[in-house]
Amino acid sequence: xxxxxxxxxxxELILQMKSLPGIGQRSAERxxxxxxxxxxxRAAELARALVQLExxxxxxxxxxxxxxxxxxxGLCESDKRQKTVLCxxxxxxxxxxxxxxxxxxxxxxxxGGRLSPLDNITPSDLRIRELAARVPALGVEEVILALSAxxxxxxxxxYLADSLRPLGVKVTRLAQGxxxxxxxxxxxxxxxxxxxxxxxxx
Amino acid sequence: xEKNGQGKTSLLEAACVLMRLQSPRTSTRxxxxxxxxxxxxxxxxxxxxxxxxxxxxxxxxVAVNDSVCPRAGDYLMQSARVVWMDHxxxxxxxGGAEHRRRYLDFAAAQLFPEYLNALKSYERAxxxxxxxxxxxxxxxxxxxxxxxxxxxxxxAVIRRCREDLIQRxxxxxTAAHLGLSAGAEPGxxxxxxxxxxxxxEAALLxxxxxxxxxxxxxxxxxxxxxxxxxxxxxxxAFASEGQQRTLCLALKLAQARVLExxxxxxxxxxxxxxxxxxxxxxxxxxLAYLPAHGQKVITTTFTDWASETGVGGLVYEVEDGQxxxxxx
Ligand SMILES: [Zn+2]
Numbered sequence: 058x059x060x061x062x063x064x065x066x067x068x069e070l071i072l073q074m075k076s077l078p079g080i081g082q083r084s085a086e087r088x089x090x091x092x093x094x095x096x097x098x099r100a101a102e103l104a105r106a107l108v109q110l111e112x113x114x115x116x117x118x119x120x121x122x123x124x125x126x127x128x129x130x131g132l133c134e135s136d137k138r139q140k141t142v143l144c145x146x147x148x149x150x151x152x153x154x155x156x157x158x159x160x161x162x163x164x165x166x167x168x169g170g171r172l173s174p175l176d177n178i179t180p181s182d183l184r185i186r187e188l189a190a191r192v193p194a195l196g197v198e199e200v201i202l203a204l205s206a207x208x209x210x211x212x213x214x215x216y217l218a219d220s221l222r223p224l225g226v227k228v229t230r231l232a233q234g235x236x237x238x239x240x241x242x243x244x245x246x247x248x249x250x251x252x253x254x255x256x257x258x259x
Numbered sequence: 260x261e262k263n264g265q266g267k268t269s270l271l272e273a274a275c276v277l278m279r280l281q282s283p284r285t286s287t288r289x290x291x292x293x294x295x296x297x298x299x300x301x302x303x304x305x306x307x308x309x310x311x312x313x314x315x316x317x318x319x320x321v322a323v324n325d326s327v328c329p330r331a332g333d334y335l336m337q338s339a340r341v342v343w344m345d346h347x348x349x350x351x352x353x354g355g356a357e358h359r360r361r362y363l364d365f366a367a368a369q370l371f372p373e374y375l376n377a378l379k380s381y382e383r384a385x386x387x388x389x390x391x392x393x394x395x396x397x398x399x400x401x402x403x404x405x406x407x408x409x410x411x412x413x414x415a416v417i418r419r420c421r422e423d424l425i426q427r428x429x430x431x432x433t434a435a436h437l438g439l440s441a442g443a444e445p446g447x448x449x450x451x452x453x454x455x456x457x458x459x460e461a462a463l464l465x466x467x468x469x470x471x472x473x474x475x476x477x478x479x480x481x482x483x484x485x486x487x488x489x490x491x492x493x494x495x496a497f498a499s500e501g502q503q504r505t506l507c508l509a510l511k512l513a514q515a516r517v518l519e520x521x522x523x524x525x526x527x528x529x530x531x532x533x534x535x536x537x538x539x540x541x542x543x544x545x546l547a548y549l550p551a552h553g554q555k556v557i558t559t560t561f562t563d564w565a566s567e568t569g570v571g572g573l574v575y576e577v578e579d580g581q582x583x584x585x586x587x
Pocket of ligand 1: 119
Protein backbone atom coordinates (compact mmCIF):
# COMPACT_ATOMS: atom_id res chain seq x y z
CA UNK A 58 0.00 0.00 0.00
CA UNK A 59 1.44 3.41 -0.91
CA UNK A 60 2.06 5.88 1.92
CA UNK A 61 -0.88 8.17 2.61
CA UNK A 62 -0.62 11.61 1.00
CA UNK A 63 -2.90 14.51 0.01
CA UNK A 64 -5.07 14.03 -3.12
CA UNK A 65 -3.34 15.00 -6.36
CA UNK A 66 -4.88 18.51 -6.80
CA UNK A 67 -3.68 19.52 -3.34
CA UNK A 68 -0.21 18.20 -4.04
CA GLU A 69 -0.16 20.09 -7.32
CA LEU A 70 -1.11 23.38 -5.64
CA ILE A 71 1.46 22.85 -2.90
CA LEU A 72 4.05 22.41 -5.63
CA GLN A 73 2.93 25.67 -7.27
CA MET A 74 3.04 27.55 -3.98
CA LYS A 75 6.52 26.25 -3.25
CA SER A 76 7.77 27.76 -6.48
CA LEU A 77 6.88 31.24 -5.16
CA PRO A 78 9.78 33.27 -3.76
CA GLY A 79 10.33 32.76 -0.04
CA ILE A 80 7.86 29.88 0.35
CA GLY A 81 9.05 26.50 1.63
CA GLN A 82 7.27 23.16 1.93
CA ARG A 83 5.63 23.87 5.30
CA SER A 84 4.42 27.37 4.43
CA ALA A 85 3.08 26.03 1.13
CA GLU A 86 1.09 23.36 2.93
CA ARG A 87 -0.27 25.86 5.44
CA UNK A 88 -1.37 28.25 2.67
CA UNK A 89 -3.11 25.54 0.68
CA UNK A 90 -5.00 24.24 3.70
CA UNK A 91 -6.04 27.81 4.56
CA UNK A 92 -7.42 28.28 1.06
CA UNK A 93 -9.64 25.25 1.43
CA UNK A 94 -11.33 26.89 4.43
CA UNK A 95 -14.88 28.31 4.35
CA UNK A 96 -16.05 25.57 1.98
CA UNK A 97 -13.51 26.41 -0.68
CA UNK A 98 -14.73 30.04 -0.82
CA ARG A 99 -11.21 31.34 -0.34
CA ALA A 100 -9.91 29.22 -3.20
CA ALA A 101 -12.64 30.56 -5.48
CA GLU A 102 -11.79 34.18 -4.61
CA LEU A 103 -8.12 33.59 -5.23
CA ALA A 104 -8.81 31.82 -8.52
CA ARG A 105 -10.90 34.77 -9.68
CA ALA A 106 -8.16 37.24 -8.81
CA LEU A 107 -5.55 35.18 -10.65
CA VAL A 108 -7.68 34.99 -13.77
CA GLN A 109 -8.22 38.76 -13.68
CA LEU A 110 -4.49 39.25 -13.36
CA GLU A 111 -3.88 37.23 -16.47
CA UNK A 112 -6.77 38.67 -18.51
CA UNK A 113 -6.76 42.34 -17.58
CA UNK A 114 -3.20 43.35 -16.78
CA UNK A 115 -0.77 44.18 -19.52
CA UNK A 116 2.53 45.98 -19.82
CA UNK A 117 2.91 49.37 -21.48
CA UNK A 118 5.05 48.80 -24.56
CA UNK A 119 6.62 52.23 -24.03
CA UNK A 120 7.62 52.48 -20.37
CA UNK A 121 7.23 48.86 -19.29
CA UNK A 122 4.98 49.69 -16.31
CA UNK A 123 1.69 47.81 -15.76
CA UNK A 124 -1.52 48.95 -17.44
CA UNK A 125 -5.05 47.65 -17.64
CA UNK A 126 -5.27 45.88 -20.94
CA UNK A 127 -6.54 48.01 -23.87
CA UNK A 128 -6.37 51.23 -21.89
CA UNK A 129 -3.88 54.06 -22.11
CA UNK A 130 -0.80 54.18 -19.87
CA GLY A 131 -1.43 56.60 -17.01
CA LEU A 132 2.20 57.69 -17.15
CA CYS A 133 3.11 57.81 -20.84
CA GLU A 134 -0.20 59.32 -21.97
CA SER A 135 -0.50 61.91 -19.22
CA ASP A 136 -0.03 65.48 -20.45
CA LYS A 137 1.06 66.58 -16.98
CA ARG A 138 4.39 64.79 -17.23
CA GLN A 139 7.63 66.23 -18.50
CA LYS A 140 8.51 64.26 -21.64
CA THR A 141 12.11 65.36 -21.94
CA VAL A 142 13.36 63.60 -18.79
CA LEU A 143 13.42 59.82 -18.62
CA CYS A 144 14.12 57.85 -15.44
CA UNK A 145 15.41 54.28 -15.89
CA UNK A 146 14.57 51.77 -13.13
CA UNK A 147 15.07 48.04 -12.72
CA UNK A 148 11.54 46.95 -11.96
CA UNK A 149 7.95 48.18 -12.00
CA UNK A 150 7.81 48.50 -8.20
CA UNK A 151 10.59 51.11 -8.39
CA UNK A 152 8.27 53.38 -10.41
CA UNK A 153 5.83 53.55 -7.52
CA UNK A 154 8.62 54.17 -5.04
CA UNK A 155 9.86 57.15 -7.03
CA UNK A 156 6.32 58.42 -7.55
CA UNK A 157 5.69 58.36 -3.81
CA UNK A 158 8.87 60.37 -3.21
CA UNK A 159 7.20 63.11 -5.26
CA UNK A 160 10.57 64.25 -6.59
CA UNK A 161 10.09 63.24 -10.20
CA UNK A 162 7.59 64.33 -12.83
CA UNK A 163 9.15 62.97 -16.03
CA UNK A 164 8.65 59.63 -17.79
CA UNK A 165 9.87 56.22 -16.69
CA UNK A 166 11.55 53.30 -18.39
CA UNK A 167 11.41 49.89 -16.68
CA UNK A 168 14.45 47.84 -17.65
CA GLY A 169 13.15 44.51 -16.35
CA GLY A 170 16.27 43.62 -14.35
CA ARG A 171 19.97 44.33 -14.61
CA LEU A 172 22.99 42.88 -16.34
CA SER A 173 24.49 39.85 -14.65
CA PRO A 174 26.68 37.75 -16.94
CA LEU A 175 27.21 35.09 -14.28
CA ASP A 176 23.42 34.59 -14.12
CA ASN A 177 23.28 34.66 -17.91
CA ILE A 178 21.42 37.99 -18.08
CA THR A 179 22.68 39.88 -21.12
CA PRO A 180 21.70 43.24 -22.66
CA SER A 181 19.22 41.52 -24.96
CA ASP A 182 17.27 40.24 -21.92
CA LEU A 183 16.61 43.81 -20.80
CA ARG A 184 14.54 46.57 -22.45
CA ILE A 185 17.65 48.39 -23.64
CA ARG A 186 16.82 48.51 -27.35
CA GLU A 187 13.44 50.02 -26.45
CA LEU A 188 15.24 52.64 -24.36
CA ALA A 189 17.57 53.59 -27.21
CA ALA A 190 14.52 53.97 -29.48
CA ARG A 191 12.51 56.08 -27.04
CA VAL A 192 15.24 58.66 -26.43
CA PRO A 193 15.24 60.14 -29.97
CA ALA A 194 11.53 59.46 -30.52
CA LEU A 195 10.51 61.50 -27.47
CA GLY A 196 13.26 64.07 -27.86
CA VAL A 197 14.59 63.18 -24.39
CA GLU A 198 17.19 65.62 -23.05
CA GLU A 199 18.19 63.82 -19.86
CA VAL A 200 18.20 60.15 -18.86
CA ILE A 201 18.39 59.51 -15.10
CA LEU A 202 19.70 56.08 -14.14
CA ALA A 203 18.07 54.97 -10.86
CA LEU A 204 19.50 51.47 -10.48
CA SER A 205 20.82 49.59 -7.44
CA ALA A 206 24.08 50.74 -5.87
CA UNK A 207 25.68 47.27 -6.01
CA UNK A 208 28.10 45.77 -8.54
CA UNK A 209 25.42 44.59 -11.00
CA UNK A 210 23.49 47.86 -10.77
CA UNK A 211 26.64 49.93 -11.29
CA UNK A 212 27.74 47.78 -14.22
CA UNK A 213 24.32 48.19 -15.82
CA UNK A 214 24.50 51.97 -15.30
CA UNK A 215 27.95 52.08 -16.89
CA TYR A 216 26.78 50.01 -19.83
CA LEU A 217 23.69 52.20 -20.38
CA ALA A 218 25.72 55.40 -20.13
CA ASP A 219 28.12 54.12 -22.81
CA SER A 220 25.21 53.00 -24.99
CA LEU A 221 23.31 56.30 -24.71
CA ARG A 222 26.27 58.65 -25.09
CA PRO A 223 26.35 58.41 -28.92
CA LEU A 224 22.73 59.66 -28.95
CA GLY A 225 23.90 62.98 -27.55
CA VAL A 226 21.64 62.81 -24.49
CA LYS A 227 22.69 63.89 -21.01
CA VAL A 228 23.01 60.87 -18.68
CA THR A 229 22.90 61.26 -14.90
CA ARG A 230 22.63 58.90 -11.96
CA LEU A 231 21.24 59.13 -8.47
CA ALA A 232 23.46 60.96 -6.01
CA GLN A 233 25.56 59.23 -3.43
CA GLY A 234 23.72 58.66 -0.22
CA UNK A 235 22.06 55.62 -1.67
CA UNK A 236 23.08 52.74 0.60
CA UNK A 237 25.91 50.72 -0.96
CA UNK A 238 24.71 47.35 -2.19
CA UNK A 239 21.03 48.23 -1.97
CA UNK A 240 18.24 48.66 -4.48
CA UNK A 241 15.53 51.30 -4.38
CA UNK A 242 13.47 49.07 -2.11
CA UNK A 243 15.98 49.65 0.70
CA UNK A 244 15.60 53.41 0.60
CA UNK A 245 13.06 55.62 2.34
CA UNK A 246 11.27 58.33 0.38
CA UNK A 247 13.27 61.16 1.91
CA UNK A 248 16.59 59.63 0.86
CA UNK A 249 15.20 58.95 -2.60
CA UNK A 250 14.14 62.58 -2.85
CA UNK A 251 17.67 63.75 -1.98
CA UNK A 252 19.28 61.21 -4.29
CA UNK A 253 17.16 62.45 -7.18
CA UNK A 254 17.70 66.15 -6.65
CA UNK A 255 21.46 65.67 -6.14
CA UNK A 256 21.99 63.48 -9.20
CA UNK A 257 25.28 63.75 -11.03
CA UNK A 258 26.43 63.41 -14.62
CA UNK A 259 28.07 60.20 -15.79
CA UNK B 260 48.99 21.34 24.60
CA GLU B 261 47.73 18.09 23.13
CA LYS B 262 48.54 15.02 21.19
CA ASN B 263 47.95 15.81 17.54
CA GLY B 264 44.47 15.78 16.01
CA GLN B 265 42.57 16.51 19.22
CA GLY B 266 41.18 19.84 18.08
CA LYS B 267 43.42 22.61 19.40
CA THR B 268 43.60 24.26 15.98
CA SER B 269 39.79 24.20 15.77
CA LEU B 270 39.74 25.98 19.12
CA LEU B 271 41.96 28.80 17.83
CA GLU B 272 40.01 28.93 14.61
CA ALA B 273 36.76 29.32 16.51
CA ALA B 274 38.30 32.28 18.36
CA CYS B 275 39.38 33.79 15.04
CA VAL B 276 35.91 33.40 13.51
CA LEU B 277 34.28 34.84 16.62
CA MET B 278 36.48 37.96 16.42
CA ARG B 279 36.77 38.49 12.65
CA LEU B 280 33.96 36.41 11.09
CA GLN B 281 36.51 34.66 8.95
CA SER B 282 38.75 31.69 9.31
CA PRO B 283 42.47 32.21 8.78
CA ARG B 284 42.56 29.29 6.36
CA THR B 285 39.27 29.17 4.46
CA SER B 286 37.16 31.73 2.70
CA THR B 287 33.98 29.65 2.57
CA ARG B 288 32.18 29.68 5.90
CA UNK B 289 30.53 26.27 5.73
CA UNK B 290 33.95 24.64 5.98
CA UNK B 291 33.89 25.51 9.65
CA UNK B 292 30.96 23.33 10.47
CA UNK B 293 31.88 19.94 11.80
CA UNK B 294 31.29 17.35 9.12
CA UNK B 295 27.71 16.10 9.34
CA UNK B 296 26.57 18.85 11.71
CA UNK B 297 23.78 21.29 10.80
CA UNK B 298 25.13 24.48 12.29
CA UNK B 299 27.81 25.95 14.49
CA UNK B 300 27.56 28.43 17.36
CA UNK B 301 30.55 30.22 18.84
CA UNK B 302 30.39 32.44 21.92
CA UNK B 303 32.96 34.41 23.82
CA UNK B 304 33.70 37.62 25.65
CA UNK B 305 36.08 40.41 24.74
CA UNK B 306 36.59 43.75 26.47
CA UNK B 307 33.49 43.16 28.60
CA UNK B 308 31.28 42.48 25.58
CA UNK B 309 29.66 39.14 24.85
CA UNK B 310 30.05 38.02 21.25
CA UNK B 311 28.08 35.32 19.52
CA UNK B 312 28.23 33.87 16.00
CA UNK B 313 25.68 31.35 14.77
CA UNK B 314 26.43 29.81 11.40
CA UNK B 315 24.24 27.45 9.38
CA UNK B 316 25.09 26.17 5.91
CA UNK B 317 23.13 29.05 4.37
CA UNK B 318 23.06 31.92 6.87
CA UNK B 319 25.04 33.65 9.59
CA UNK B 320 23.71 35.59 12.55
CA VAL B 321 25.94 37.63 14.80
CA ALA B 322 25.15 39.31 18.13
CA VAL B 323 26.86 41.58 20.64
CA ASN B 324 25.56 41.40 24.24
CA ASP B 325 22.61 39.33 23.00
CA SER B 326 21.38 41.92 20.51
CA VAL B 327 21.59 40.88 16.87
CA CYS B 328 23.82 42.94 14.54
CA PRO B 329 22.26 43.05 11.08
CA ARG B 330 25.47 44.46 9.61
CA ALA B 331 28.71 42.52 9.91
CA GLY B 332 30.66 45.80 9.90
CA ASP B 333 29.06 46.95 13.16
CA TYR B 334 29.87 43.62 14.76
CA LEU B 335 33.50 43.74 13.64
CA MET B 336 33.89 47.25 15.08
CA GLN B 337 32.93 45.98 18.54
CA SER B 338 35.07 42.89 18.36
CA ALA B 339 38.83 42.52 18.91
CA ARG B 340 41.57 42.71 16.29
CA VAL B 341 43.38 39.44 15.62
CA VAL B 342 46.78 38.31 14.41
CA TRP B 343 47.06 34.67 13.40
CA MET B 344 50.37 32.85 13.27
CA ASP B 345 50.95 29.28 12.14
CA HIS B 346 53.38 27.17 10.12
CA UNK B 347 51.76 28.22 6.81
CA UNK B 348 53.17 31.73 7.35
CA UNK B 349 56.23 30.36 5.54
CA UNK B 350 54.19 30.76 2.37
CA UNK B 351 54.58 34.52 2.71
CA UNK B 352 58.20 34.07 1.65
CA UNK B 353 58.02 30.86 -0.36
CA GLY B 354 54.49 30.67 -1.76
CA GLY B 355 52.63 32.44 -4.53
CA ALA B 356 51.48 36.06 -4.42
CA GLU B 357 48.01 35.00 -3.23
CA HIS B 358 49.49 34.26 0.20
CA ARG B 359 50.91 37.78 0.45
CA ARG B 360 47.63 39.27 -0.74
CA ARG B 361 45.82 37.32 1.97
CA TYR B 362 48.20 38.85 4.51
CA LEU B 363 47.32 42.29 3.15
CA ASP B 364 43.59 41.52 3.23
CA PHE B 365 43.51 40.08 6.73
CA ALA B 366 45.30 43.10 8.18
CA ALA B 367 43.76 45.84 6.01
CA ALA B 368 40.24 44.59 6.73
CA GLN B 369 40.94 45.20 10.43
CA LEU B 370 42.51 48.62 9.94
CA PHE B 371 40.26 50.29 7.38
CA PRO B 372 36.46 50.12 7.66
CA GLU B 373 35.97 50.65 3.91
CA TYR B 374 38.33 47.83 2.89
CA LEU B 375 36.17 44.72 3.06
CA ASN B 376 33.30 46.14 1.01
CA ALA B 377 35.69 47.40 -1.65
CA LEU B 378 37.38 44.00 -1.79
CA LYS B 379 34.11 42.08 -2.09
CA SER B 380 32.81 44.39 -4.82
CA TYR B 381 36.12 44.21 -6.64
CA GLU B 382 36.15 40.41 -6.57
CA ARG B 383 32.56 40.23 -7.76
CA ALA B 384 33.20 42.61 -10.65
CA UNK B 385 36.39 40.74 -11.52
CA UNK B 386 34.54 37.40 -11.74
CA UNK B 387 31.98 38.93 -14.10
CA UNK B 388 34.63 40.63 -16.20
CA UNK B 389 36.70 37.47 -16.60
CA UNK B 390 33.57 35.53 -17.46
CA UNK B 391 32.70 38.07 -20.18
CA UNK B 392 36.22 37.91 -21.60
CA UNK B 393 35.95 34.13 -21.91
CA UNK B 394 32.32 33.77 -22.97
CA UNK B 395 32.09 35.23 -26.48
CA UNK B 396 34.17 34.62 -29.58
CA UNK B 397 33.89 38.36 -30.29
CA UNK B 398 34.34 40.09 -26.94
CA UNK B 399 31.66 42.63 -26.03
CA UNK B 400 34.01 45.38 -24.83
CA UNK B 401 31.16 47.67 -23.83
CA UNK B 402 30.04 45.07 -21.27
CA UNK B 403 33.62 44.30 -20.23
CA UNK B 404 34.34 48.02 -19.73
CA UNK B 405 31.20 48.44 -17.62
CA UNK B 406 32.98 46.18 -15.09
CA UNK B 407 36.41 47.72 -15.69
CA UNK B 408 35.15 51.03 -14.34
CA UNK B 409 33.95 49.27 -11.18
CA UNK B 410 37.33 47.57 -10.80
CA UNK B 411 38.97 51.00 -11.09
CA UNK B 412 36.73 52.55 -8.47
CA UNK B 413 37.15 49.83 -5.83
CA UNK B 414 40.72 49.02 -6.88
CA ALA B 415 41.73 52.58 -5.99
CA VAL B 416 40.36 52.11 -2.45
CA ILE B 417 42.07 48.73 -2.07
CA ARG B 418 45.41 50.08 -3.33
CA ARG B 419 45.28 53.11 -1.05
CA CYS B 420 44.61 50.90 2.01
CA ARG B 421 47.30 48.37 1.10
CA GLU B 422 49.86 51.11 0.46
CA ASP B 423 49.02 52.70 3.78
CA LEU B 424 49.25 49.35 5.57
CA ILE B 425 52.66 48.52 4.09
CA GLN B 426 53.92 51.99 4.90
CA ARG B 427 52.94 51.45 8.54
CA UNK B 428 54.31 47.90 8.59
CA UNK B 429 57.73 48.59 7.03
CA UNK B 430 59.53 49.92 10.07
CA UNK B 431 58.17 47.36 12.55
CA UNK B 432 59.05 44.55 10.10
CA THR B 433 62.65 45.67 9.94
CA ALA B 434 62.77 46.18 13.71
CA ALA B 435 61.20 42.79 14.49
CA HIS B 436 63.44 41.08 12.00
CA LEU B 437 66.55 42.59 13.56
CA GLY B 438 65.28 41.54 16.99
CA LEU B 439 64.58 37.97 15.94
CA SER B 440 67.86 37.54 14.08
CA ALA B 441 69.90 39.14 16.86
CA GLY B 442 70.68 42.21 14.80
CA ALA B 443 72.36 40.29 12.03
CA GLU B 444 69.97 40.49 9.09
CA PRO B 445 68.18 43.55 7.75
CA GLY B 446 64.84 42.36 6.33
CA UNK B 447 62.37 44.58 4.52
CA UNK B 448 59.00 44.58 2.79
CA UNK B 449 57.59 46.80 0.06
CA UNK B 450 54.40 47.01 -1.96
CA UNK B 451 54.32 46.00 -5.64
CA UNK B 452 51.16 47.42 -7.24
CA UNK B 453 49.35 45.20 -9.75
CA UNK B 454 48.79 47.95 -12.30
CA UNK B 455 50.98 50.78 -13.59
CA UNK B 456 50.05 54.42 -13.07
CA UNK B 457 47.25 55.89 -11.00
CA UNK B 458 44.24 54.89 -13.05
CA UNK B 459 43.24 51.26 -13.47
CA GLU B 460 40.71 52.05 -16.19
CA ALA B 461 43.47 53.59 -18.32
CA ALA B 462 45.81 50.70 -17.50
CA LEU B 463 43.16 48.22 -18.67
CA LEU B 464 42.87 50.04 -22.01
CA UNK B 465 46.62 49.66 -22.46
CA UNK B 466 46.46 45.88 -22.19
CA UNK B 467 43.41 45.39 -24.42
CA UNK B 468 45.31 43.34 -27.02
CA UNK B 469 46.73 40.89 -24.53
CA UNK B 470 43.36 40.60 -22.78
CA UNK B 471 41.76 39.74 -26.11
CA UNK B 472 44.35 37.02 -26.52
CA UNK B 473 44.56 35.68 -22.95
CA UNK B 474 40.87 36.18 -22.10
CA UNK B 475 41.40 37.24 -18.52
CA UNK B 476 41.88 40.53 -16.65
CA UNK B 477 45.59 41.33 -16.95
CA UNK B 478 46.11 44.21 -14.51
CA UNK B 479 44.54 45.27 -11.23
CA UNK B 480 44.92 44.88 -7.48
CA UNK B 481 44.30 41.14 -7.87
CA UNK B 482 47.85 41.14 -9.26
CA UNK B 483 49.33 43.06 -6.31
CA UNK B 484 52.30 41.52 -4.52
CA UNK B 485 54.84 42.25 -1.80
CA UNK B 486 58.60 42.28 -2.25
CA UNK B 487 60.34 40.63 0.72
CA UNK B 488 64.06 41.12 0.97
CA UNK B 489 66.90 40.19 3.29
CA UNK B 490 70.11 42.15 2.81
CA UNK B 491 68.38 43.71 -0.17
CA UNK B 492 67.98 40.38 -1.96
CA UNK B 493 64.64 38.64 -2.66
CA UNK B 494 63.93 36.40 0.33
CA UNK B 495 62.01 33.77 -1.65
CA ALA B 496 64.97 32.92 -3.86
CA PHE B 497 68.07 33.75 -1.85
CA ALA B 498 67.36 33.26 1.86
CA SER B 499 67.78 30.08 3.90
CA GLU B 500 64.72 28.40 5.38
CA GLY B 501 65.57 29.78 8.83
CA GLN B 502 65.94 33.30 7.45
CA GLN B 503 62.64 33.02 5.62
CA ARG B 504 60.92 31.81 8.76
CA THR B 505 62.28 34.76 10.70
CA LEU B 506 61.09 37.26 8.11
CA CYS B 507 57.61 35.72 8.03
CA LEU B 508 57.40 35.93 11.83
CA ALA B 509 58.52 39.56 11.60
CA LEU B 510 55.70 40.30 9.14
CA LYS B 511 53.13 38.93 11.59
CA LEU B 512 54.66 40.67 14.61
CA ALA B 513 54.68 43.92 12.68
CA GLN B 514 51.01 43.39 11.89
CA ALA B 515 50.37 43.15 15.63
CA ARG B 516 52.30 46.40 16.24
CA VAL B 517 50.39 48.27 13.55
CA LEU B 518 47.01 47.06 14.82
CA GLU B 519 48.01 48.02 18.37
CA UNK B 520 49.03 51.53 17.27
CA UNK B 521 45.80 52.04 15.35
CA UNK B 522 43.54 50.60 17.99
CA UNK B 523 45.26 51.74 21.18
CA UNK B 524 45.23 48.18 22.50
CA UNK B 525 47.13 45.08 21.43
CA UNK B 526 45.29 42.57 19.21
CA UNK B 527 44.51 39.03 20.27
CA UNK B 528 47.39 36.81 19.17
CA UNK B 529 46.41 33.33 18.03
CA UNK B 530 49.58 31.28 17.63
CA UNK B 531 49.13 27.76 16.34
CA UNK B 532 51.91 25.28 16.92
CA UNK B 533 54.93 27.23 15.74
CA UNK B 534 57.21 27.13 18.79
CA UNK B 535 58.16 23.50 18.28
CA UNK B 536 59.75 24.19 14.92
CA UNK B 537 61.89 27.14 16.02
CA UNK B 538 65.37 26.82 17.44
CA UNK B 539 65.95 27.99 21.01
CA UNK B 540 67.41 31.38 20.06
CA UNK B 541 64.54 32.29 17.72
CA UNK B 542 62.01 30.94 20.21
CA UNK B 543 63.30 33.16 22.97
CA UNK B 544 63.61 36.13 20.66
CA UNK B 545 60.01 35.60 19.53
CA LEU B 546 58.69 35.31 23.09
CA ALA B 547 60.57 38.47 24.02
CA TYR B 548 59.13 40.28 21.02
CA LEU B 549 55.47 39.37 21.51
CA PRO B 550 53.45 42.35 22.77
CA ALA B 551 53.81 42.33 26.55
CA HIS B 552 50.20 43.23 27.25
CA GLY B 553 47.26 41.76 25.47
CA GLN B 554 46.06 38.22 25.21
CA LYS B 555 48.00 35.48 23.49
CA VAL B 556 46.68 32.00 22.88
CA ILE B 557 49.44 29.58 22.00
CA THR B 558 49.02 25.94 21.06
CA THR B 559 51.78 23.37 21.12
CA THR B 560 52.16 19.60 21.18
CA PHE B 561 54.81 19.68 23.92
CA THR B 562 55.65 22.18 26.66
CA ASP B 563 59.38 21.61 27.29
CA TRP B 564 60.21 24.86 25.56
CA ALA B 565 57.75 26.72 27.75
CA SER B 566 59.44 25.68 31.01
CA GLU B 567 62.86 26.26 29.43
CA THR B 568 61.94 29.84 28.46
CA GLY B 569 59.91 30.54 31.59
CA VAL B 570 56.74 31.57 29.80
CA GLY B 571 53.92 32.37 32.23
CA GLY B 572 50.18 32.02 31.82
CA LEU B 573 47.57 29.32 32.12
CA VAL B 574 48.04 25.91 30.55
CA TYR B 575 45.17 23.83 29.26
CA GLU B 576 45.27 20.36 27.85
CA VAL B 577 43.08 19.29 24.93
CA GLU B 578 42.14 15.65 24.84
CA ASP B 579 39.34 14.13 22.76
CA GLY B 580 38.07 17.63 22.00
CA GLN B 581 37.79 18.47 25.73
CA UNK B 582 39.66 21.23 27.51
CA UNK B 583 41.30 20.67 30.94
CA UNK B 584 43.32 23.09 33.03
CA UNK B 585 46.69 21.86 34.09
CA UNK B 586 49.80 23.11 35.93
CA UNK B 587 52.90 23.81 33.88
ZN1 LIG C 1 3.80 53.70 -20.22
